[in-house]
Amino acid sequence: MKKLLNKILGTKVLSESEFTEKYLATISKRHPNVTYEIMEPLVIKANFGENGEITHFLDNSYREYKLGPKELNETIERYSNASTNLYKKNEQINIDRIVPVIKPSDYFEQLKNLGSSTKDYKIPELVWEKYNEDLIIVYAEDRDKDINYFTQDEFEKLNIDRITLLENSIENLNNVVPKIEKVGENGNFGLIAGGDYEVSLILMQNIWTKENFDVDGDIVIAIPNRDLVFITGSNDEKSIEKLQKTVLKSYETGNHSISTNYYKWNGKKFEII
Known part of the structure; x- marks a missing residue:
């Protein structure tokens, strides 16, 4: 077509x-x-x-x-x-612009495959941590025109406490993203936040409440790409089924693909279902 x-x-x-x-x-x-x-x-x-x-x-x-x-x-x-x-790359990293970026758990394997044709290619040793069994958090610096993924060596020079890195980066994210907008109705919603960090919003625990998302059952999301967050309820089987084709198509044709899976909010984080 x-x-x-x-x-x-x-x-x-x-x-x-x-x-x-x-x-x-x-x-x-x-x-x-x-x-x-x-x-x-x-x-x-x-x-x-x-x-x-x-x-x-x-x-x-x-x-x-x-x-x-x-x-x-x-x-x-x-x-x-x-x-x-x-x-x-020699420019100083602005620690107030370090943000968490959600990636699929096989992200580094994807990088390995992409670089397989380059002689002596090495997967960059980025700063990251596990979010759940399906997703990871990669830390990066938000810059005017791009997202700068820095290495472990670069990070160590900043003398930042790794224990509080996630908490601080979420606070930075809140300052970096433009106004967060909720779209949709009748138990089916989406989020708009500038196009780069929509999926990273899953880390902001304070927004994932029934007051913000009046859905049938527990909050369930689908995140096919980094700029798409579909939200519905765990008891809304019709909406979940209806989303399947949209999620799959978005994952296969959109940019920065994340996952075709669904995730349920447990009160602290999203778990794969």
């Missing part, structure tokens, strides 16, 4: 290789002193010589581009702008 629609509209969808070439042309102009190499479609390595190298994985940007092919230049511009901070 999508291919047919694009044909009717006269919009050509670039292949992964074509998109990678287009992306490379954009970042090469922005950083002309960096040497780039396409490792495979959607994987570009940037070499800084003595200052090391980084790898750009374009799977999320390509996935978003396919959802709106006419926005090719805008999509590449936005993602390449966001990657600019990757070239500034």
Whole structure:
């Protein structure tokens, strides 16, 4: 259907290789002193010589581009702008901007698979902890144009108490996100908070009350992508069943996929059901 629609509209969808070439042309102009190499479609390595190298994985940007092919230049511009901070790893981390980011438990395995084509690729030793058996919390620094995932070595230089890291990062998140909006009615709701941290809101214990979400039974959520939080009640079988196709489609076609599972609020955190 999508291919047919694009044909009717006269919009050509670039292949992964074509998109990678287009992306490379954009970042090469922005950083002309960096040497780039396409490792495979959607994987570009940037070499800084003595200052090391980084790898750009374009799977999320390509996935978003396919959802709106006419926005090719805008999509590449936005993602390449966001990657600019990757070239500034020596900048001091602002501890007041450290936030918790929810990821699937196989996140590092995904990174390993994405980097498998890069010689001597090592999974970055990020700062993280387990949330439940299905999800983890990865700590990052919120910056103007991107989310900076820092390493364990970088974190240790900050002299921050690891015990209070989660509590402090949730407080930072509350200051970072724009106004949190609840949408929906009749026991079915969603959350809007700027597009980057909707799923991280599951860590804010004070918002998960029946006063805020009048649902049938315990609060149940689905989080197919980082910007989508569907909320209903554990006794509302029709709503849960109705959500299944939407959740699966969002997970398969959206950006920054999280999970197709459902989670129930136990009063302190969400558990997989």
